Amino acid sequence: MKIAIEAQRIFRCDKHGMDFVVLExxxxxxxxxxxNMYYILVAPGEDCCLEESENLKIIELHCPTYPLWEQVALPRIVSxxxxxxxxxxxNTAPLWCNVPLVLTLHDIIYLEPRQHRSPSLYQEMGWHYRRLVVPRILKKCKKIIxxxxxxxxxxxxxxxxPKEQVTAVYNGYNTHFTPKDILDWNVIQKYIPKDNxxxxLGNTDPKKNAARTLKAxxxxxxxxxxxRPLLIAxxxxxxxxxxxxxxxxxxxxEYLYYPGYIANQDLASLYNAAFAFLYPSLRESFGIPMLEAMACGTPIxxxxxxxxxxxAGEGAILINPLDPQEIADAILQLENDDSFYQQQSAYGLKRVKQFSWRYTAEAYVQxxxxILNKS
Structure with missing residues (x-):
């Protein structure tokens, strides 16, 4: 079979969640x-992080804007x-496509009520684009993942x-996220001068709950x-x-460190150096950073x-993200109870074994x- 996979943003330098999912x-x-033969359709970028192989060919599509790239250039090359x-x-796809369409819909947060506009113009424009496109393409999808x-x-x-149209496939995590006995201080000190x-890991999206995290x-x-100082990405x-x-x-x-974007290859060193990882989001469809931290043995x-x-599982520290005091109390419990800390570290290392990018890829192929065997 000849499978085309849209991976528009994977060559950009400042990759985020969805980019890493498709790349892995x-x-x-x-x-x-x-x-199968896989044709990977990307936009040009500086980080050529994927190489061609016998069963995978990369095709770069040049287009001035994302909507034109997706709605014009993408269906044209597919044809x-x-x-x-x-x-x-x-999350989005061409409104017109002449072959069976599979869509990964990571979430529908942009179709839910929100309290205020995004402080980022890029995120705000993306919000409007998804609200316009997604409802119009869903019925055309053979499967929504x-x-x-x-x-x-x-x-x-x-x-x-319909129930059969939507299916869940878990994400995985990169295997370079693992406990390290020796910390890489050259990496760590690029972002913060000491460990523990x-x-x-937040951004300007309101769901990341940055204000309450700082209050906590x-x-x-x-x-x-x-x-302990707080490193904010x-x-x-x-x-x-x-x-x-x-x-x-x-x-x-004075206790905060805020280096901005942290390169993915540096995250494993930072998770290992961290005392604990705070992820008190208001709304997540999955949450890969939790797996990455747990895989490094860092309590979350x-x-x-x-x-x-x-x-995260029932054994994780699960708090009410609307209650800063509850978040603070959880940090203090880890800090004051070494037995509890070690228990949480061991729990995370065991929990992440249930997730793998290999499992994800195998589910995609199935x-x-x-779809094609039914066609």
């Missing part, structure tokens, strides 16, 4: 001996290649789709004798200052909402086969 699955598909199936991996049973149910109920810090950290500092100083002023906690800024503090308990 493609690497696993290269290892498969399934007889020229005469592929058997197109898999779009990042999402990343958790929670999100699977949400999509079926919210969009009134608290680590928060301020409550922690009032009680802790160690006063993906937030700029101006935005952090705004949140600190909003919460009335500007005095904690995360939310009791959405798909997070499904992924879906491709089921």
């Amino acid at each position: 699955v493609l690497r696993e598909l290269q290892k498969q001996k399934d007889g 020229q290649l005469k592929v058997d199936l197109l898999h779009c991996t990042s 999402t990343v958790s049973n929670f999100e699977c149910t949400r999509i079926r109920e919210a969009l009134h789709l 810090f608290l680590f928060f 950290y301020s409550l922690y500092l009032k009680v802790s004798t160690l006063k 993906d937030l700029k100083e101006a935005y952090i200052d705004k949140l600190l002023q909003q919460e009335g906690i500007t005095e904690i800024k 503090i995360t939310s009791n909402t959405s798909a997070i308990p499904e992924v 879906i491709y086969n089921s």
Whole structure:
């Protein structure tokens, strides 16, 4: 079979969640001996992180904007290649396509009510684009893949789709996330001068709960004798200052480190150096960073909402993300109870064994086969 897979953003330098999902699955598909030929459709970029192989060909499509890339260039090349199936991996797809379509719909957060606009113009435009396109393509999809049973149910109920059209396929995590006996200080000190810090991976998306996380950290500092610093990824100083002023906690800024974007290859060193990983999101369809931290043996503090308990499991520290005091208390419990800390570290290492990119890739191939064998 000839399978086209949309991976538009994987060559950009500042990759994020969905980019890493498709990149890791493609690497696993290269290892498969399934007889398929995979055509990977990408936009040009500086980080050529995937190489061609016997069963995988990379095709770069040049286009000035994402909507034109997806709605014009993508269906045109699919038609020229005469592929058997197109898999779009990042929530949206062409409104017109002449082959069976598979869509990975990571979540439908953008179809749910929101409290305010995104502070990022890029995110705001993307929100409007998805709201316009997604409802119009769903009925054309032979299969919709999402990343958790929670999100699977949400999509079926919210969009009134048949049960058999939507299926859950779990994400995995990269195997370079593993416990390290010796820390790489050259990497760590690019971001923070010492280890045993608290680590928060956020961005300007309101669902990441940055304001309450900072409030929780301020409550922690009032009680802790160690006063561990907080490393914050993906937030700029101006935005952090705004949140600190909003919460009335500007005095904690001296304990914060905010280097901005952290390269994926550096994350394993930082997870290993961290005392704990904070992931108190309001809403997640999966949550790969939880797996990465747990795979490094770092305890996580995360939310009791959405798909997070499904992924983290019942043995994880699950808090109410709307309650900063509960977040602070969880940090203090880890800090003051070494037995509990070691228990959480061991739990995470055991839990992540249930997830693998190989499992994800194998599930994708089964879906491709089921669609084309019926055609």
